[in-house]
Amino acid sequence: MRHLPLGKxxxxxxxxxxLSRIVIDNSVLLPPKIGEDGAALKTSDEILxxxxxxxxxxxEKAGWLSVHVNANDIAVHAARPKxxxxxxxxxxxxxEEDLDKIMDGIxxxxxxxxxxxxxxxxxxxxxxxxxxIVGTMIGEPIIKGRFITSGGAKPGDAILVTKGAGIEGSLxxxxxxxxxxAKKVDHKILRKVLEFEKLISIIPDVSxxxxxxxxxxxxxxxxxxxxxxxxxxxLAEASQCGFIVxxxxxxxxxxxxxxxxxxxxxxxxxxxxxxxxxxxxxDVTEEAIRSLKKAGIESAIVGEIIEDRNKRIxxxxxxxxxxxxxxxxxxxxxxxxxxxxxxxx
Amino acid sequence: MRHLPLGKxxxxxxxxxxLSRIVIDNSVLLPPKIGEDGAALKTSDEILxxxxxxxxxxxEKAGWLSVHVNANDIAVHAARPKxxxxxxxxxxxxxEEDLDKIMDGIxxxxxxxxxxxxxxxxxxxxxxxxxxIVGTMIGEPIIKGRFITSGGAKPGDAILVTKGAGIEGSLxxxxxxxxxxAKKVDHKILRKVLEFEKLISIIPDVSxxxxxxxxxxxxxxxxxxxxxxxxxxxLAEASQCGFIVxxxxxxxxxxxxxxxxxxxxxxxxxxxxxxxxxxxxxDVTEEAIRSLKKAGIESAIVGEIIEDRNKRIxxxxxxxxxxxxxxxxxxxxxxxxxxxxxxxx
Numbered sequence: 001m002r003h004l005p006l007g008k009x010x011x012x013x014x015x016x017x018x019l020s021r022i023v024i025d026n027s028v029l030l031p032p033k034i035g036e037d038g039a040a041l042k043t044s045d046e047i048l049x050x051x052x053x054x055x056x057x058x059x060e061k062a063g064w065l066s067v068h069v070n071a072n073d074i075a076v077h078a079a080r081p082k083x084x085x086x087x088x089x090x091x092x093x094x095x096e097e098d099l100d101k102i103m104d105g106i107x108x109x110x111x112x113x114x115x116x117x118x119x120x121x122x123x124x125x126x127x128x129x130x131x132x133i134v135g136t137m138i139g140e141p142i143i144k145g146r147f148i149t150s151g152g153a154k155p156g157d158a159i160l161v162t163k164g165a166g167i168e169g170s171l172x173x174x175x176x177x178x179x180x181x182a183k184k185v186d187h188k189i190l191r192k193v194l195e196f197e198k199l200i201s202i203i204p205d206v207s208x209x210x211x212x213x214x215x216x217x218x219x220x221x222x223x224x225x226x227x228x229x230x231x232x233x234x235l236a237e238a239s240q241c242g243f244i245v246x247x248x249x250x251x252x253x254x255x256x257x258x259x260x261x262x263x264x265x266x267x268x269x270x271x272x273x274x275x276x277x278x279x280x281x282x283d284v285t286e287e288a289i290r291s292l293k294k295a296g297i298e299s300a301i302v303g304e305i306i307e308d309r310n311k312r313i314x315x316x317x318x319x320x321x322x323x324x325x326x327x328x329x330x331x332x333x334x335x336x337x338x339x340x341x342x343x344x345x
Numbered sequence: 346m347r348h349l350p351l352g353k354x355x356x357x358x359x360x361x362x363x364l365s366r367i368v369i370d371n372s373v374l375l376p377p378k379i380g381e382d383g384a385a386l387k388t389s390d391e392i393l394x395x396x397x398x399x400x401x402x403x404x405e406k407a408g409w410l411s412v413h414v415n416a417n418d419i420a421v422h423a424a425r426p427k428x429x430x431x432x433x434x435x436x437x438x439x440x441e442e443d444l445d446k447i448m449d450g451i452x453x454x455x456x457x458x459x460x461x462x463x464x465x466x467x468x469x470x471x472x473x474x475x476x477x478i479v480g481t482m483i484g485e486p487i488i489k490g491r492f493i494t495s496g497g498a499k500p501g502d503a504i505l506v507t508k509g510a511g512i513e514g515s516l517x518x519x520x521x522x523x524x525x526x527a528k529k530v531d532h533k534i535l536r537k538v539l540e541f542e543k544l545i546s547i548i549p550d551v552s553x554x555x556x557x558x559x560x561x562x563x564x565x566x567x568x569x570x571x572x573x574x575x576x577x578x579x580l581a582e583a584s585q586c587g588f589i590v591x592x593x594x595x596x597x598x599x600x601x602x603x604x605x606x607x608x609x610x611x612x613x614x615x616x617x618x619x620x621x622x623x624x625x626x627x628d629v630t631e632e633a634i635r636s637l638k639k640a641g642i643e644s645a646i647v648g649e650i651i652e653d654r655n656k657r658i659x660x661x662x663x664x665x666x667x668x669x670x671x672x673x674x675x676x677x678x679x680x681x682x683x684x685x686x687x688x689x690x
Contacts, residue, residue: 007678008570011582011671029392030422035495035579037418037567038396038484043388047374051383052430052464052481073382077375085397087479119481121398126681127475134432134479136397136464139383150380222382225353234380237356326356333352336471 001095004124009099014122017099021107024116027082032119039118041083045140049079049147052136061175061197063105066135068200069224069273071113074139075206076220076276078148083138084110085119089128102131113203115139142207143214151238153219155307157279159245160288162205162299164253165228166260166270169332171196173259184262193255196274205276208295212288216281223272225330230269231277232302233312233327239279242311245303263335268314269328279305346440349469354444359467362444366452369461372427377464384463386428390485394424394492397481406520406542408450411480413545414569414618416458419484420551421565421621423493429455430464432479437471447476458548460484487552488559496583498564500652502624504590505633507550507644509598510573511605514615514677516541518604529607538600541619550621553640557633561626568617570675575614576622577647578657578672584624587656590648608680613659614673624650 004013011034024031030040051073055066063086071081086106090098099122110117115137141147174181174193181190202222209217219239223231228250236243252267260267280288285301292299312324349358356379369376375385396418400411408431416426431451435443444467455462460482486492519526519538526535547567554562564584568576573595581588597612605612625633630646637644657669 005674006682007675030492030494033496033583035566035581035583037421037495038394038424038482040422040492040494041393041395043391043393046388048386048388048393048483049383050386050428050430050464050483052432052479053466054432054434054468054470054479076382077385079383083395085395085481087397087399089399089477089479119395119397123399125399125477127477128473130472132434132470132472132477134397134399134434136430136481137383138393138395138483147375147385149375149385150382151378221380238378238380329350330352337351 001097004090004094004096004099006092006124008123013096017096018103018122021103022117028116028118041118043140045144047141047145047147049074049077049139052134054132054134061105062131062133063102064109066133067106067109067113070135070137071115072202072222072273074137075203076222078143078146078206078210078214079139079141081113081115081137081139083118084115085136086117087120087134088122089132090124091128091130092124092126094124094131098131102133113201142210146214148217148220150219150221150235153235153239153241153279153305155241155305156282157218157305158282158285158301159232159243159303159305160278160280160299161228161251161302162276162292162297163199163274164251164256165275166256166267166272167196167199167253167275168273169270170256170259172332173263181259181262185258189255189258193259200274202274202276204295205292205297208292208297209278209288211291212280212284216284217278219279221277223275223277225271226327227269227272227330228275228277229314230327233324235277235279236305236312240309242306242308243303244306244313244315246315247317249300249302251298251300265331265335270331346442349435349439349441349444351437351469354467358441362441363448363467366448367462373461373463386463388485390489392486392490392492394419394422394484397479399477399479406450407476407478408447409454411478412451412454412458415480415482416460417547417567417618419482420548421567423488423491423551423555423559424484424486426458426460426482426484428463428483429460430481431462432465433467434473434477435469436473436475437469439469439476443476447478458546487555491559493562493565495564495566495580498580498584498586498624498650500586500650501627502563502650503627503630503646504577504588504648504650505623505625505644506573506596506647507621507637507642508544508619509596509601510620511601511612511615511617512541512544512598512620513618515601515604517677518608526604526607530603534600534603538604545619547619547621549640550637550642553637553642554623554633556636557625557629561629562623564624566622568620568622570616571672572614572617572675573620573622574659575672578669580622580624581650581657585654587651587653588648589651589658589660591660593662594645594647596643596645610676610680615676
């Protein structure tokens with residue numbers, strides 16, 4: 001195991017561990033290279049969709065996740081991720097193997113979403129205590145010249161949720177808290193949750209949903225921090241609308257249910273990359289669910305958009321209306337906070 | 346002073362401190378907003394230039410610098426920075442004022458380079474001990490469809506250096522080591538170095554140099570980590586050439602000279618954003634220097650590109666030829682290493 005020196009990576013390591021592994025397509029006119037400050041790309045649409053997100057909450061699979069969370073942010077706009085930039089900050093004392101693992105994950109993610117690595121920066125820094133990957137994804141519309149926003153939902157639109165609430169969170173919990181969970185949850189359940197990895201990309205969801213016609217989709221959003229409830233809240237906020245959703249209509253996978261019960265967590269407020277929230281014309285909800293099912297993706301209508309933006313209502317299992325005034329704080333953060341307070345004691 | 350909670354910023358703070366301050370132009374079809382995952386942009390060229398860089402080495406002016414280092418990476422390709430994404434990671438316990446200061450710097454930098462903030466992410470994370478800003482800049486060619494790389498230098502081309510070696514490093518040292526330097530260097534010198542801020546952008550250098558005709562410029566590079574000597578080494582590496590440069594021809598500002606002597610640092614190996622290294626047709630060197638001078642920018646020819654890529658030679662003041670086998674480690678990193686070892690003792 002060789003430690004990396006402080007600062008920017010030496011050439012030979014950068015070449016061997018990063019640059020020589022990059023696979024490009026013919027949209028990349030100037031790929032990332034030693035001594036080049038930027039990359040040159042050739043576009044095929046006048047519209048670009050861009051997004052940037054760091055990975056700091058998860059400890060394993062970080063490289064892979066950094067591609068997918070950013071690709072998801074592109075996909076919700078009905079766009080295709082094409083070019084990725086990754087800044088990797090490693091703590092003092094990190095090894096070449098640490099970097100390799102992150103790069104393995106990034107390259108696997110990029111193969112899955114069919115995008116190219118076109119830039120970034122790798123360095124060992126004294127200011128980070130764990131690796132941090134900041135990804136930026138650039139994409140282009142799937143349908144030339146068209147894109148969807150979170151802010152397009154209209155009163156009467158149906159709210160559709162795919163795959164299940166809290167799927168990313170289930171995966172993070174099963175990895176980071178495996179010892180605690182091993183005492184409370186069946187081993188088989190935990191092993192099955194690790195397969196949720198395959199659900200993290202919403203690109204298949206978006207592709208399948210687009211078959212109902214882009215004009216039948218008024219808004220899409222990805223359920224990241226704050227979970228699926230946070231995503232619906234954000235979509236309503238961006239659309240200047242209200243909503244009413246029903247707790248018992250939300251799809252929740254049995255494995256998520258078990259893990260969340262064991263840790264006292266509400267799955268609707270648990271980070272859930274991979275879960276697409278979309279508002280669709282209420283006349284085509286059956287077609288939407290059928291199209292998704294054909295692609296192997298379960299989905300459900302959980303409520304509808306309403307005009308009054310002051311009404312953001314979750315009807316719980318007992319039929320009580322709960323008014324939401326702000327987006328929920330993610331259950332994962334609350335758990336980390338709780339544990340770190342416990343550690344400090 | 347209000348502390349920020351752990352995790353993603355709450356809406357009201359994100360809106361008040363970040364989103365409401367963003368200024369966009371009509372190339373931004375969908376600006377960054379609460380609940381939108383990405384931004385939508387309208388391009389005006391088929392070519393994009395992209396680059397990403399974190400700011401971790403400097404403690405003050407970090408936001409401002411994060412714009413300029415990324416804008417410089419775009420400018421060296423003869424492109425204009427247009428759209429910026431910033432991921433801001435704050436340590437636990439950071440305040441709203443900390444965020445404001447970073448945003449002030451980012452917005453000031455963006456006004457200077459005429460680019461728009463179109464995305465990013467702000468969070469408080471347990472894994473960073475100081476604020477880290479990871480910027481990504483997207484730009485378009487200044488001359489439609491054309492761009493310059495670091496790898497285009499040809500044997501016989503003259504190597505031009507603008508402004509002076511180690512200008513960014515002088516500024517960082519005068520800020521971070523002001524107490525040590527105050528004992529060794531005249532106060533007036535230190536105050537004058539703070540004005541080097543105005544030199545950090547290479548956009549004026551590139552604009553002025555382009556007046557000699559883009560076909561007379563074979564390569565450009567920005568002198569970041571490893572200093573001006575590192576930049577020449579990288580440019581030669583990318584161009585698969587050698588070089589011969591003469592120590593006494595390098596422009597070095599008197600303030601840089603004093604600070605570097607006081608700290609035992611070689612200014613040619615000191616980080617120097619703002620210093621443009623360009624290789625130009627040797628028949629137009631006088632015109633190049635004149636064009637730059639007209640824009641108020643001093644420059645000098647410091648040597649030439651040669652065919653033998655194994656010869657990378659610095660002729661020192663005594664006339665001795667020093668062969669460089671790899672790019673120098675930045676003097677700033679060596680100094681930090683030295684000091685942190687001292688602390689650990």
